[in-house]
Amino acid sequence: xxxxxxxxxxxxxxxxxxxxxxxxxxxxxxxxxxxxxxxxxxxxxxxxxxxxxxxxxxxxxxxxxxxxxxxxxxxxxxxxxxxxxxxxxxxxxxxxxxxxxxxxxxxxxxxxxxxxxxxxxxxxxxxxxxxxxxxxxxxxxxxxxxxxxxxxxxxxxxxxxxxxxxxxxxxxxxxxxxxxxxxxxxxxxxxxxxxxxxxxxxx
Amino acid sequence: xxxxxxxxxxxxxxxxxxxxxxxxxxxxxxxxxxxxxxxxxxxxxxxxxxxxxxxxxxxxxxxxxxxxxxxxxxxxxxxxxxxxxxxxxxxx
Numbered sequence: 185x186x187x188x189x190x191x192x193x194x195x196x197x198x199x200x201x202x203x204x205x206x207x208x209x210x211x212x213x214x215x216x217x218x219x220x221x222x223x224x225x226x227x228x229x230x231x232x233x234x235x236x237x238x239x240x241x242x243x244x245x246x247x248x249x250x251x252x253x254x255x256x257x258x259x260x261x262x263x264x265x266x267x268x269x270x271x272x273x274x275x276x277x278x279x280x281x282x283x284x285x286x287x288x289x290x291x292x293x294x295x296x297x298x299x300x301x302x303x304x305x306x307x308x309x310x311x312x313x314x315x316x317x318x319x320x321x322x323x324x325x326x327x328x329x330x331x332x333x334x335x336x337x338x339x340x341x342x343x344x345x346x347x348x349x350x351x352x353x354x355x356x357x358x359x360x361x362x363x364x365x366x367x368x369x370x371x372x373x374x375x376x377x378x379x380x381x382x383x384x385x386x387x
Numbered sequence: 388x389x390x391x392x393x394x395x396x397x398x399x400x401x402x403x404x405x406x407x408x409x410x411x412x413x414x415x416x417x418x419x420x421x422x423x424x425x426x427x428x429x430x431x432x433x434x435x436x437x438x439x440x441x442x443x444x445x446x447x448x449x450x451x452x453x454x455x456x457x458x459x460x461x462x463x464x465x466x467x468x469x470x471x472x473x474x475x476x477x478x479x
Contacts, residue, residue, distance in 0.1 A: 202451075203450075203451050203453055204450070204454065211454075215457065221458075222460075222461045225461045225465040229465050229468045229469055229472070232469075233469075236476050250413060254409065254413055257409055261409070262402070264440065265398055265401075265402045267444070269398065272395060364446075368445055371441075372445070374440055375437050375440045375441060375445075378433060378437050378440065379437060381409075381412075382430070386412055386413070386429055387425075387426060387429055387430075
């Protein structure tokens with residue numbers, strides 16, 4: 185085997201899986217997301233059980249700002265649309281359009297994190313003391329920060345991941361299938377926020 | 388490698404559905420109806436939105452069925468967890 189052929193062999197995709205014939209990485213991401221969904225599922229179920237068992241749980245919409253989080257929900261939904269548009273662009277070989285939309289996705293993620301930082305600061309310094317609630321003593325506050333914090337870490341991870349993908353595709357090292365896998369992660373983050381928005385803020 | 392294994396879904400239609408459902412969700416909490424109706428409506432709309440994202444944005448509709456079963460497995464865990472914890476929230 186010549187050196188070039190050996191390099192080709194190493195760089196080649198391992199044997200395709202029957203579930204996702206186009207790339208094994210996609211199956212890997214789905215398995216990771218299933219595991220991650222179990223973590224979120226446990227947190228959300230735990231939250232529900234604690235809330236149901238408590239006698240004096242505050243009405244969330246009286247304490248948490250719905251307007252800002254409605255905007256954050258809108259932002260994640262729009263960024264999911266940008267993500268599918270960027271994938272669609274790279275599948276058609278349109279790199280400029282791909283970069284524009286993935287850039288918007290990253291910007292959307294950063295704006296979301298900025299809103300969350302503002303929301304947390306506002307809650308911790310003003311709203312919670314007003315209602316005589318505290319982060320360390322009340323289940324309402326604790327479950328809120330654990331759930332939104334765990335999700336916020338996922339958004340942070342998504343922003344870093346998408347930035348790496350943007351960089352690697354721009355250099356020609358990654359292609360459409362890698363963007364699709366990153367997209368799965370980003371849509372999952374959006375999907376979980378849809379559930380958190382309903383269960384933690386609206387219900 | 389197949390680049391375009393399926394026809395591209397209408398992403399903008401999915402976006403409008405998600406937006407309308409989000410607006411309806413926020414509207415529902417201000418409607419003066421019994422609490423249980425609000426809960427049922429909100430949960431139904433949240434699950435619809437999550438399903439739309441999974442089916443169309445994550446392309447689950449166009450994948451093999453076994454992958455969908457893998458994706459649904461966490462819900463089985465959640466149901467078990469609820470069932471196992473339920474005795475705990477009723478006073479003995």
